[in-house]
Amino acid sequence: MNFELITEDHGARRGQLNFARGVVNTPAFMPVGTAGTVKALEVSNVLETGSEILLGNTFHLMLKPGDTIVKKLGGLHRFMQWEKPILTDSGGFQVWSLGKLAKINEEGVHFKSPYDGSKHFLSPETSMEIQNNLGSDIVMIFDECTPYPATFEEAQRSMELSLRWAKRSKQSHGSDAALFGIVQGGMHEDLRKHSLSELMAIGFDGYAIGGLSVGEPKEDMVRILQDLQTHLPPDSPHYLMGVGKPEDIVSAVAFGIDMFDCVLPTRNARNGQLITSFGELNIRNAEHAQSSQPVDESCACKVCQGYSRAYLHHLDKSKEMLYSILSSYHNTFYYQSLMQSMRDSIEQGEFAKFVKDFYNKRQQSLPIYLKHLEK
Amino acid sequence: MNFELITEDHGARRGQLNFARGVVNTPAFMPVGTAGTVKALEVSNVLETGSEILLGNTFHLMLKPGDTIVKKLGGLHRFMQWEKPILTDSGGFQVWSLGKLAKINEEGVHFKSPYDGSKHFLSPETSMEIQNNLGSDIVMIFDECTPYPATFEEAQRSMELSLRWAKRSKQSHGSDAALFGIVQGGMHEDLRKHSLSELMAIGFDGYAIGGLSVGEPKEDMVRILQDLQTHLPPDSPHYLMGVGKPEDIVSAVAFGIDMFDCVLPTRNARNGQLITSFGELNIRNAEHAQSSQPVDESCACKVCQGYSRAYLHHLDKSKEMLYSILSSYHNTFYYQSLMQSMRDSIEQGEFAKFVKDFYNKRQQSLPIYLKHLEK
Numbered sequence: 001m002n003f004e005l006i007t008e009d010h011g012a013r014r015g016q017l018n019f020a021r022g023v024v025n026t027p028a029f030m031p032v033g034t035a036g037t038v039k040a041l042e043v044s045n046v047l048e049t050g051s052e053i054l055l056g057n058t059f060h061l062m063l064k065p066g067d068t069i070v071k072k073l074g075g076l077h078r079f080m081q082w083e084k085p086i087l088t089d090s091g092g093f094q095v096w097s098l099g100k101l102a103k104i105n106e107e108g109v110h111f112k113s114p115y116d117g118s119k120h121f122l123s124p125e126t127s128m129e130i131q132n133n134l135g136s137d138i139v140m141i142f143d144e145c146t147p148y149p150a151t152f153e154e155a156q157r158s159m160e161l162s163l164r165w166a167k168r169s170k171q172s173h174g175s176d177a178a179l180f181g182i183v184q185g186g187m188h189e190d191l192r193k194h195s196l197s198e199l200m201a202i203g204f205d206g207y208a209i210g211g212l213s214v215g216e217p218k219e220d221m222v223r224i225l226q227d228l229q230t231h232l233p234p235d236s237p238h239y240l241m242g243v244g245k246p247e248d249i250v251s252a253v254a255f256g257i258d259m260f261d262c263v264l265p266t267r268n269a270r271n272g273q274l275i276t277s278f279g280e281l282n283i284r285n286a287e288h289a290q291s292s293q294p295v296d297e298s299c300a301c302k303v304c305q306g307y308s309r310a311y312l313h314h315l316d317k318s319k320e321m322l323y324s325i326l327s328s329y330h331n332t333f334y335y336q337s338l339m340q341s342m343r344d345s346i347e348q349g350e351f352a353k354f355v356k357d358f359y360n361k362r363q364q365s366l367p368i369y370l371k372h373l374e375k
Numbered sequence: 376m377n378f379e380l381i382t383e384d385h386g387a388r389r390g391q392l393n394f395a396r397g398v399v400n401t402p403a404f405m406p407v408g409t410a411g412t413v414k415a416l417e418v419s420n421v422l423e424t425g426s427e428i429l430l431g432n433t434f435h436l437m438l439k440p441g442d443t444i445v446k447k448l449g450g451l452h453r454f455m456q457w458e459k460p461i462l463t464d465s466g467g468f469q470v471w472s473l474g475k476l477a478k479i480n481e482e483g484v485h486f487k488s489p490y491d492g493s494k495h496f497l498s499p500e501t502s503m504e505i506q507n508n509l510g511s512d513i514v515m516i517f518d519e520c521t522p523y524p525a526t527f528e529e530a531q532r533s534m535e536l537s538l539r540w541a542k543r544s545k546q547s548h549g550s551d552a553a554l555f556g557i558v559q560g561g562m563h564e565d566l567r568k569h570s571l572s573e574l575m576a577i578g579f580d581g582y583a584i585g586g587l588s589v590g591e592p593k594e595d596m597v598r599i600l601q602d603l604q605t606h607l608p609p610d611s612p613h614y615l616m617g618v619g620k621p622e623d624i625v626s627a628v629a630f631g632i633d634m635f636d637c638v639l640p641t642r643n644a645r646n647g648q649l650i651t652s653f654g655e656l657n658i659r660n661a662e663h664a665q666s667s668q669p670v671d672e673s674c675a676c677k678v679c680q681g682y683s684r685a686y687l688h689h690l691d692k693s694k695e696m697l698y699s700i701l702s703s704y705h706n707t708f709y710y711q712s713l714m715q716s717m718r719d720s721i722e723q724g725e726f727a728k729f730v731k732d733f734y735n736k737r738q739q740s741l742p743i744y745l746k747h748l749e750k
Contacts, residue, residue, distance in 0.1 A: 037690060037697040065664065065689040073667055073685055081681045289440065292448055306456045310448055314440040315412060321696055322412040 001138065001178035001205055003237045007347060010373055011229065012253045014346040017053075017237060019085045019137050021077070024052040026237065026258040027342055029249070029335045030087060031266065035060045036070075036080045039266045040324040041332065043081050048302070049329065050336035053085045053137075055261040058130050059094035062120070063113050067133040075135030087138035087261070090127045090169075090182075093210070093242070096145040104144065106161070124168035131177075138178045140208065141169035146186045148214045155186030159195050170202050178205035180239060186211060187220045189227045196231055207232055208239040209257075213248070221248070222369045225255040232256060246275060246338055247367075250358055253342050254351070254370060265335050269327035272316060275334050279362045281309075283327070288313040301333035376513065376553035376580055378612045382722060385748055386604065387628045389721040392428075392612060394460045394512050396452070399427045401612065401633040402717055404624070404710045405462060406641065410435045411445075411455045414641045415699040416707065418456050423677075424704065425711035428460045428512075430636040433505050434469035437495070438488050442508040450510030462513035462636070465502045465544075465557075468585070468617070471520045479519065481536070499543035506552075513553045515583065516544035521561045523589045530561030534570050545577050553580035555614060561586060562595045564602045571606055582607055583614040584632075588623070596623070597744045600630040607631060621650060621713055622742075625733055628717055629726070629745060640710050644702035647691060650709045654737045656684075658702070663688040676708035 004016045017024040031038045031046060033054045038046050046054070056076055061067055073079050076086055095102045095109045102111035108123025122130075127142035143162040146155050162184045173179045181199035185191030199207060209228065212221045225240070232238045239259035240252045249260050265275065272284040276296035281288075283295075291309040303312075303326045315323035345354035352373040359366050366374060379391045392399040406413045406421060408429045413421050421429070431451055436442055448454050451461055470477045470484045477486040483498025497505075502517035518537035521530050537559045548554045556574035560566030574582060584603065587596045600615070607613050614634035615627050624635050640650060647659040651671035656663075658670075666684040678687075678701045690698035720729035727748040734741050741749060 035689075035693040035695055036686070037695050040696040040700075042697065042700060060693075064693055065685065069665055069685065072665065073683055079683070079686055079689075290444055290447065308448055308454070310440065310444065311411070311454055314410075314454075318410040318435075318439055320410055320412050321415040321699055322417065324696060325415075325417060325700070 003206070003235065005234065009346045009349050009351040010254065011256050012342065012346045012351045013238075013256055013258055014343055015237065015258055017085070021137060022052065022084045024085060025343055027249075027253045027339055027346075028053060028259050029339045030055045030259065030261040031332055031335075032057070032261055032263045033080065033082070033086075034263070035064060036076065038328070038332070040270070040321070040328040041266070045325075045329050046082070046332070047084075049333040050340060051084075051332065053087060054082055056086050056088045056134060056136065057094065058088050058091035058127060058134070059122075061134060062091065062122075062130050063115055063118075067130040071133040071135070075133075077135055085137040086135075088131045088134055088136035088140065089241075090131070090140040090142040091122050092127070092140075092143045093145050095122055096147075106164075108142075124165045125172040128169055128172045128174065132175045136175075136177050138180060138206070139173060139175070140180050141166045141182055141204070143182045143184060143210060145214070146184050146211045148186070148211075148216050150186045152186075152188055152191070155184075155188055155191050159184040159186070159191050163195065163198050166199055167202055170204070180204055180206040180208050180237075182208045182210040182241070183228065184211050187216060187224065189224065192224055192228055193231055196228065200233060204236070206237040206239060206259075208241050208259075210241050212240065213243045218248075219369075222251065222255075225252060225257070226369070229256045246335070247358075247362075247364075249335075249338070250342070250355060251367070251370060254355065254373065265331035266328045269331040270324045272327075274312075274327060275331050277334075277361050279364075283309065283312050283316055295330055296334070299330065299334060299337070301330050301337075303327075303330040303333075378581070378610065380609065384721045384724050384726040385629065386631050387717065387721045387726045388613075388631055388633055389718055390612065390633055392460070396512060397427065397459045399460060400718055402624075402628045402714055402721075403428060403634050404714045405430045405634065405636040406707055406710075407432070407636055407638045408455065408457070408461075409638070410439060411451065413703070413707070415645070415696070415703040416641070420700075420704055421457070421707070422459075424708040425715060426459075426707065428462060429457055431461050431463045431509060431511065432469065433463050433466035433502060433509070434497075436509060437466065437497075437505050438490055438493075442505040446508040446510070450508075452510055460512040461510070462555075463506045463509055463511035463515065464616075465506070465515040465517040466497050467502070467515075467518045468520050470497055471522075481539075483517075499540045500547040503544055503547045503549065507550045511550075511552050513555055513581070514548060514550070515555050516541045516557055516579070518557045518559060518585060520589065521559050521586045523561070523586075523591050525561045527561075527563055527566070530559075530563055530566050534559045534561070534566050538570065538573050541574055542577055545579070555579055555581040555583050555612075557583045557585040557616070558603065559586050562591060562599065564599065567599055567603055568606055571603060575608060579611070581612040581614060581634075583616050583634075585616050587615065588618045593623075594744075597626065597630075600627060600632070601744070604631045621710070622733075622737075622739075624710075624713070625717070625730060626742070626745060629730065629748065640706035641703045644706040645699050647702075648706075649687075649702060650706050652709075652736050654739075658684065658687050658691055670705055671709070674705065674709060674712070676705050676712075678702075678705040678708075
């Protein structure tokens with residue numbers, strides 16, 4: 001992988017990740033293909049939305065169907081028929097979410113499969129091996145996600161464990177895939193900066209920010225991103241993990257983030273929430289039952305070009321799978337259009353205007369931490 | 376609608392239904408779009424399988440979202456974005472299946488919605504109105520499906536009620552859509568022939584055979600079809616309702632049937648059964664967990680061209696919607712390929728060879744009622 005920074009505008013970055021499997025234009029949104037599929041979407045649909053890279057889940061795939069089976073079948077790309085790049089997470093976040101089913105020590109994490117109770121072990125070394133078996137294009141280091149809230153000491157202890165694991169991840173990373181470090185340190189700027197500088201000393205192909213969007217107030221996330229912005233190496237991609245809502249992505253782009261992933265567009269779609277240029281729309285509301293309007297008149301996706309809100313309302317009410325298919329398609333398309341608009345606006349030196357328009361269409365005022373874009 | 380019989384071979388018919396909305400080549404299989412969608416399939420997918428006509432369910436659509444809402448939104452074609460012809464059933468079969476929730480008298484059927492307990496009434500007149508509201512291209516008369524088993528007297532009483540309803544259906548049919556009669560009469564050839572000749576006296580655009588595939592032995596269905604074959608008007612389409620398995624469709628084509636519908640390909644797909652040229656394959660079997668083979672090597676569909684059995688096995692096990700999407704696609708594609716092969720073989724005067732090959736590939740012997748094709 002090679003990263004090229006094309007241009008900047010008001011701190012927002014327009015770049016390009018070049019892989020043997022294709023180009024990923026940044027800022028980029030990665031749909032999540034948890035178990036070897038973006039939920040409810042065929043690969044051809046995912047491509048139509050403009051997606052150029054997917055995220056695959058180490059935790060889920062190592063348990064079902066098993067990474068050695070995926071390897072035997074030619075790797076994750078071939079297994080799921082996705083030919084463009086794939087980033088795999090390390091499994092760290094998911095085992096951390098298991099709570100009592102997981103036991104952490106210096107070596108790694110022993111845990112029981114939530115599917116069948118079978119025993120498994122994840123460590124920097126096994127995570128690298130599994131991500132290699134999957135055939136990932138971007139491998140993430142194995143880290144511990146610091147809980148929220150955490151005291152300074154707790155966050156420090158956790159961040160230092162993650163740094164030791166980062167070194168072991170780097171040492172055992174055997175493939176020619178890119179390897180990204182993950183900045184931890186809770187809500188403490190000093191710890192975050194220490195984590196980043198130590199990771200840079202080890203040397204990675206990209207730098208992710210983990211342990212955000214874990215329940216903290218938005219101001220904390222913004223504070224950490226603002227503080228890290230000038231310290232992140234400009235010639236490497238910056239990846240904010242697990243974020244998020246459209247407005248959070250827009251803000252993070254303003255703070256120099258290049259890559260995002262989130263289950264929100266597909267998960268919220270299945271739960272009735274359609275994401276549009278004017279905000280969120282709950283298709284389950286009775287007002288949509290007889291509406292011949294499309295979900296979003298300004299959206300170019302096939303769902304908005306063809307179907308009425310009434311049809312989607314009906315499909316959801318009838319528990320038809322086509323509802324999830326169409327709504328997941330629209331939401332993912334919306335996210336990719338948003339990224340495309342941001343990329344275009346940065347290229348044209350109009351990112352500040354883009355952000356103001358984004359909030360105007362949603363009839364929301366510009367948040368205080370983006371006020372500098374008004375000048 | 377206009378029907379054109381192109382050629383015949385060993386009793387099998389190759390024809391064409393011409394509509395303003397397009398041509399339907401017969402023998403034709405109609406996927407079932409119960410609630411305004413073929414389950415798990417986008418319209419573009421349904422088109423890719425080679426489907427030229429869909430079946431819509433009056434019963435389901437009158438209750439959800441309601442036929443007046445569908446009408447207000449421009450009709451069923453526009454609602455679901457399907458531009459080719461649609462046949463709607465009359466709702467008769469579904470209300471008959473409600474059991475105690477339905478009360479039949481001479482006028483029609485009073486029933487309670489299984490969704491919300493609301494009260495509804497279906498009669499020849501209301502069924503015609505609803506099918507007209509939906510914008511159907513082929514309207515089915517409202518009839519009573521004779522239960523199985525039924526004595527001669529029970530079957531006769533039911534068949535005669537259906538004939539009186541057939542007259543009322545014809546009288547109240549207000550649109551220029553085609554109107555099909557439905558032959559009833561249980562398992563009694565005499566009643567069946569009487570039903571058919573009375574329907575022909577009323578005069579319909581096509582003749583359906585109802586009340587089969589309701590639990591009777593296959594021999595009974597074959598006996599009725601064989602007996603009706605020479606009596607059905609050759610210049611009208613013959614439609615066997617609700618059938619069925621590939622082998623039943625092949626047999627029925629040999630008895631001069633032109634049209635079929637069934638939920639089997641999509642329902643069985645969702646339950647793990649994939650239908651192939653060599654018979655049925657249960658993707659849930661452990662033997663498929665690591666198989667790099669496609670579902671059916673001889674199938675040209677995108678699922679068989681791209682994905683392994685192991686991937687489908689994994690998606691099903693992970694309860695991923697993509698499993699239902701891909702399996703429904705394959706099964707529907709298989710059905711349409713089967714119909715295409717039959718149409719080709721009839722045109723080429725090789726229907727008998729086709730039937731023998733069909734059974735050979737499945738490693739089954741030719742059933743006794745198709746032995747005449749061996750000569």
